[in-house]
Amino acid sequence: MLVKCSFCRKRYAxxxxxETHLQSAHANLDIVLASTIRNPPAxxxxxxxxxxxxxxxxxxxxxxxYESDPAGDTAGSERNAPDDTRRREPExxxxxxxxxxxxxxxxxxxxxxxxxxxxxxxxxxxxDLFENPCAPLASAxxxxxxxxxxxxxxxxxxxxxxxxxxxxNSTSVGYSSIYTLENLFRHVDLYSPYLQxxxxxxxxxQRTLPFFYRNxxxxxxxxxxxxxxxxxxxxxxxxxxxxxxQKIYAEMHTAD
Amino acid sequence: xxxxxxxxxxxxLTNFSGDKKAWPVNMTIGNLPSTIRKRPGxxxxxxxxxxxxxxxxAKCSRADKLxxxxxxxxxxxxxxxxxxxxxxxxxxxxxxxxxxxxIWRRFSIMSGWIVDHMENVTLHGIKSNPCPKCEVPPEELxxxxxxxGGRDYxxxxxxxxxxPSLDSETHDTLTLATRMKLMVSRGGKTFFKDS
Numbered sequence: 001m002l003v004k005c006s007f008c009r010k011r012y013a014x015x016x017x018x019e020t021h022l023q024s025a026h027a028n029l030d031i032v033l034a035s036t037i038r039n040p041p042a043x044x045x046x047x048x049x050x051x052x053x054x055x056x057x058x059x060x061x062x063x064x065x066y067e068s069d070p071a072g073d074t075a076g077s078e079r080n081a082p083d084d085t086r087r088r089e090p091e092x093x094x095x096x097x098x099x100x101x102x103x104x105x106x107x108x109x110x111x112x113x114x115x116x117x118x119x120x121x122x123x124x125x126x127x128d129l130f131e132n133p134c135a136p137l138a139s140a141x142x143x144x145x146x147x148x149x150x151x152x153x154x155x156x157x158x159x160x161x162x163x164x165x166x167x168x169n170s171t172s173v174g175y176s177s178i179y180t181l182e183n184l185f186r187h188v189d190l191y192s193p194y195l196q197x198x199x200x201x202x203x204x205x206q207r208t209l210p211f212f213y214r215n216x217x218x219x220x221x222x223x224x225x226x227x228x229x230x231x232x233x234x235x236x237x238x239x240x241x242x243x244x245x246q247k248i249y250a251e252m253h254t255a256d
Numbered sequence: 257x258x259x260x261x262x263x264x265x266x267x268x269l270t271n272f273s274g275d276k277k278a279w280p281v282n283m284t285i286g287n288l289p290s291t292i293r294k295r296p297g298x299x300x301x302x303x304x305x306x307x308x309x310x311x312x313x314a315k316c317s318r319a320d321k322l323x324x325x326x327x328x329x330x331x332x333x334x335x336x337x338x339x340x341x342x343x344x345x346x347x348x349x350x351x352x353x354x355x356x357x358x359i360w361r362r363f364s365i366m367s368g369w370i371v372d373h374m375e376n377v378t379l380h381g382i383k384s385n386p387c388p389k390c391e392v393p394p395e396e397l398x399x400x401x402x403x404x405g406g407r408d409y410x411x412x413x414x415x416x417x418x419x420p421s422l423d424s425e426t427h428d429t430l431t432l433a434t435r436m437k438l439m440v441s442r443g444g445k446t447f448f449k450d451s
Binding site: 004115116117118119122123126195200202204205206207209210211212213214215216217219220221222223224225226227229230232233234235250251252253 | 257258259260261281283284285286287288289290292297299300302303304305306307308309310311326327330333334337338339341342345350351352353354355356357358359360361362364367368
């Protein structure tokens with residue numbers, strides 16, 4: 001069974017290789033590290049000339065689909081694991097305002113490059129995700145027990161009986177009833193507040209039809225807030241070139 | 257800037273108990289590389305809404321025409337409601353939490369809509385044989401003869417508003433604007449309500 005890294009989505013079949021990858025690529029994970037990964041130091045960039053062929057490989061090799069791309073096999077992921085931070089940077093040039101006339105003319109976009117504020121508890125969430133992958137459950141045992149409850153479709157009454165009859169140890173798993181367990185489930189998904197469903201009604205002249213939708217800005221916030229995407233998100237237009245000098249128009253942000 | 261990519265397709269759920277269908281509308285953003293967006297396990301495509309399914313058409317051509325018109329108006333109104341929050345953010349921007357731990361002002365703009373041809377026909381209210389992108393006549397589809405301008409649905413709505421009784425006119429008494437309207441409406445079937 002392949003295990004996917006929560007921070008860069010590499011896949012590993014062996015726990016040892018996964019742990020080595022976490023220690024090497026995601027050591028001391030916090031927001032500061034994330035910014036250094038996106039902007040690697042100069043000595044790392046200068047070393048790219050020594051393994052130019054490796055750096056210019058298509059990104060799909062490291063970020064490939066489970067089913068479709070045979071190049072993204074487990075062995076390849078484990079073999080390339082220490083170099084993943086260096087392979088993420090393609091030969092790109094981020095456009096500045098003075099070289100991008102369209103952006104320079106947009107007066108309404110003034111201040112678009114200035115952060116308005118800090119997201120509350122973002123650093124704590126990143127740290128908790130790294131230090132305790134089972135959060136908000138207290139331990140791996142509690143996570144496994146809760147998973148078993150759900151997958152086995154154990155009724156709420158039986159779960160309460162399990163703890164009230166002292167069959168299970170509530171102190172080690174972190175919950176003692178279905179009430180406390182459901183409270184923990186509400187905090188499992190960090191992004192659920194962005195994806196609330198709304199109900200609307202429309203009349204077609206004969207009847208009233210219900211329909212359901214989400215706030216589109218909430219969906220945008222959910223995607224931009226995903227920690228797993230933070231190394232891949234692109235916020236500014238780019239120019240990308242091949243080795244021969246031809247321009248690449250593969251992405252939406254690389255268009256003219 | 258956050259370019260939004262929408263996608264929709266009506267899908268059949270079952271043929272029992274009255275042909276149940278669903279009409280999901282999905283969305284993703286162009287800030288993510290396509291190698292990540294297209295991956296099934298990346299959860300980069302979110303379900304944005306479920307459009308109402310119109311009732312079955314009656315077995316009468318006049319009633320069919322009325323139903324199609326009502327359905328087009330209905331779906332236009334529903335899509336307007338779903339994407340109404342983008343009206344202000346496209347120009348003024350809106351504060352959005354980002355993965356780098358900061359709140360940025362983002363300009364969310366609808367940039368693309370991925371659908372198949374029949375979905376284009378339904379959403380745009382056009383006939384099934386013309387091209388939904390440009391005004392090439394149906395008989396010239398597939399050929400490279402000439403260049404035809406793109407479809408401007410705002411212009412169609414303007415012509416519709418300026419010529420409400422177009423169907424009753426004869427070709428001999430058409431004005432220039434009416435002829436243009438007829439030219440572009442050869443592919444048009446219904447028009448969305450003015451917002």
